[in-house]
Amino acid sequence: MNPFNFKLPALVxxxxxxxxxxxxxxxxxxxxxxxxxxxxxxxxxxYGAITVVGYDGKTVEITTDLQPLNALKDNEQDGVVVNxxxxxxxxxxxxxxxxxxxRVNNTSVQIEIEERNNKVEIGSHTRNKMVNxxxxxxxxxxxxxxxxxxxxxxxxxxxxxxxxxxxxxxxxAENVSGPIVAESNRRDIEVSFAKLDQSEPSSLTSHRGSIxxxxxxxxxxxxxxxxxxGEIFSGLTxxxxxxxxVDHKQKGQGQEITIGGLMAAKLNGGGQKLTLATFRGNIYVxxx
Amino acid sequence: xxxxxxxAAKVAYLSGNAQTDLTPQMQQAVEKDDKLKTExxxxxxxxxxxxxxxxxxxxxxxxxxxxxxxxxxxxxQRNAINSDNDAKSTDGLLDRLKHWLMPKPALQFAMMAxxxxxxxxxxxxxxxxxxxxxxxxxxQVQSLNSLxxxxxxxxxxxxxxxxxxxxxKQTDVSDQTLNNALLNMINHDKSTSVxxxxxxxxxxxxxxxxxxxxxxxxxxxxxxLVQIEMVRLLIGFGSEVAQTKLKAAxxxxxxxxxxxxxxxxxxxxxxxxxxx
Numbered sequence: 001m002n003p004f005n006f007k008l009p010a011l012v013x014x015x016x017x018x019x020x021x022x023x024x025x026x027x028x029x030x031x032x033x034x035x036x037x038x039x040x041x042x043x044x045x046x047y048g049a050i051t052v053v054g055y056d057g058k059t060v061e062i063t064t065d066l067q068p069l070n071a072l073k074d075n076e077q078d079g080v081v082v083n084x085x086x087x088x089x090x091x092x093x094x095x096x097x098x099x100x101x102x103r104v105n106n107t108s109v110q111i112e113i114e115e116r117n118n119k120v121e122i123g124s125h126t127r128n129k130m131v132n133x134x135x136x137x138x139x140x141x142x143x144x145x146x147x148x149x150x151x152x153x154x155x156x157x158x159x160x161x162x163x164x165x166x167x168x169x170x171x172x173a174e175n176v177s178g179p180i181v182a183e184s185n186r187r188d189i190e191v192s193f194a195k196l197d198q199s200e201p202s203s204l205t206s207h208r209g210s211i212x213x214x215x216x217x218x219x220x221x222x223x224x225x226x227x228x229x230g231e232i233f234s235g236l237t238x239x240x241x242x243x244x245x246v247d248h249k250q251k252g253q254g255q256e257i258t259i260g261g262l263m264a265a266k267l268n269g270g271g272q273k274l275t276l277a278t279f280r281g282n283i284y285v286x287x288x
Numbered sequence: 289x290x291x292x293x294x295x296a297a298k299v300a301y302l303s304g305n306a307q308t309d310l311t312p313q314m315q316q317a318v319e320k321d322d323k324l325k326t327e328x329x330x331x332x333x334x335x336x337x338x339x340x341x342x343x344x345x346x347x348x349x350x351x352x353x354x355x356x357x358x359x360x361x362x363x364x365q366r367n368a369i370n371s372d373n374d375a376k377s378t379d380g381l382l383d384r385l386k387h388w389l390m391p392k393p394a395l396q397f398a399m400m401a402x403x404x405x406x407x408x409x410x411x412x413x414x415x416x417x418x419x420x421x422x423x424x425x426x427x428q429v430q431s432l433n434s435l436x437x438x439x440x441x442x443x444x445x446x447x448x449x450x451x452x453x454x455x456x457k458q459t460d461v462s463d464q465t466l467n468n469a470l471l472n473m474i475n476h477d478k479s480t481s482v483x484x485x486x487x488x489x490x491x492x493x494x495x496x497x498x499x500x501x502x503x504x505x506x507x508x509x510x511x512x513l514v515q516i517e518m519v520r521l522l523i524g525f526g527s528e529v530a531q532t533k534l535k536a537a538x539x540x541x542x543x544x545x546x547x548x549x550x551x552x553x554x555x556x557x558x559x560x561x562x563x564x
Contacts, residue, residue, distance in 0.1 A: 142445075161445055161447055163445065163446050163447070163479075165478075165479075178447075179447035179450075180447070181446035181447050181450065181479055181481050181482070183479060183480050183481065200447040200448060200450065200451045201447060201450045201451060201454065202447065203446075203447075203450060203479075203481035203482075203485070204481070205479075205480045205481045205484070205513065207480075207511065207512065207513055228513075228516055228546070228550065229546065273454075275481065275484075275485070277480075277481070277484060277513065279512055279513050279516070279546070
């Protein structure tokens, strides 16, 4: 029996000891409680990247690849540590003497994997290693992925609901149908939709990055765009129209005010909302 | 006048849709027809259980009445079957022709039309009563919508929370529980998309002074995207107090530099509009 083919419910606290500075990759196959029902995958990585690919299977295949932080090479000069470290936020250690001390590589990384009733939680809070997490998930899986720093989030061929957040990296999603709610702080969001989900709205937000979406020509939906310092570029056949109306009416015991401040395009008669908002970045809407 | 007319008149009287009970002529017809008498007795027994008096506690009397009613219902059913059989045995050529010429769907349609016309002519005459009923129904639907919206905006999934926010548009705008839930989302939701949607929804519902103050107090803690949307909405649709407080916030440096710039532009544009 494969020792990594966990019986459920599974709670795995995985400690990987890497004795060299080289990348260490390990693979696991995780059974779901009910393989015929859609799974929810939650992965949160403090330092690293996440890649998820949908496949025609019923297990969750997990690959962890731990890499030394090349960018975090300490510059040892004359027995003094000078941090050019992007990850070490303890600035008090700068210029501290290491004369007579030997470097001990801290190669222990902990990744926790838990499965309960088709909900898989994967977490790594390690900040001294780059954790590259690659997942193969059933097509129907819903994903909630977050990366704090390090690399990008990449998702392809997944039909379930997506919730993606990357603080410093980019977000790429290809051949997805959503609904998708994604947010990046510094880098871009690129999404290529297979179709627009009609059950729930989608929304992409980037604070400093751009948003680039590709939508099938036959998709029905209402695309709303809003940017403060960026520009909007559209390749859609349908024109974007400003919604600048203010409608004020009594309703019940109160009142209702409709406020427009967006540009909107109704694709093929309109449908579920796809909202795109940036602060500084541009917005690109393409038809495919 | 046949047995069905008499039964319908009895039901109309018992349900309160008719002022008078059976006419003496009808009473005589009932007295002459034993089957009809049984059916009338059953209808009366059935209707009396639905009166508005206090519910009777379980007792041996209640049991006895229930079994008596059941026996009457069974007897009425047997009578109906027997009368059907009697009718079948006396079916003549004309009746058979009627069956051929009047197939089942046509008969059903005719019955439906009859029921609709009966409904139309016996509808409640009082407009006031109808309005009260409609208002009650609307209130029930609104509170149901509020419940659905509240449950969705507490969901773990961000897209479900966005759906919940859209759902708030179908609720009573004066519902403070929902307004507070939206305010809570603006201040604490982890997704900026959800915060922005909640902000627009709250403004669409109309702000009271307390909500406006709560929003103003949280401006400094928001990320620039939410700050900028808040500023845009508060300058556009907030009170004079909101403008003054935002100006003070800009001066004290708690706002993002870009937000401060936009705030100044918005204030300038608004005062230009007011001067026209």
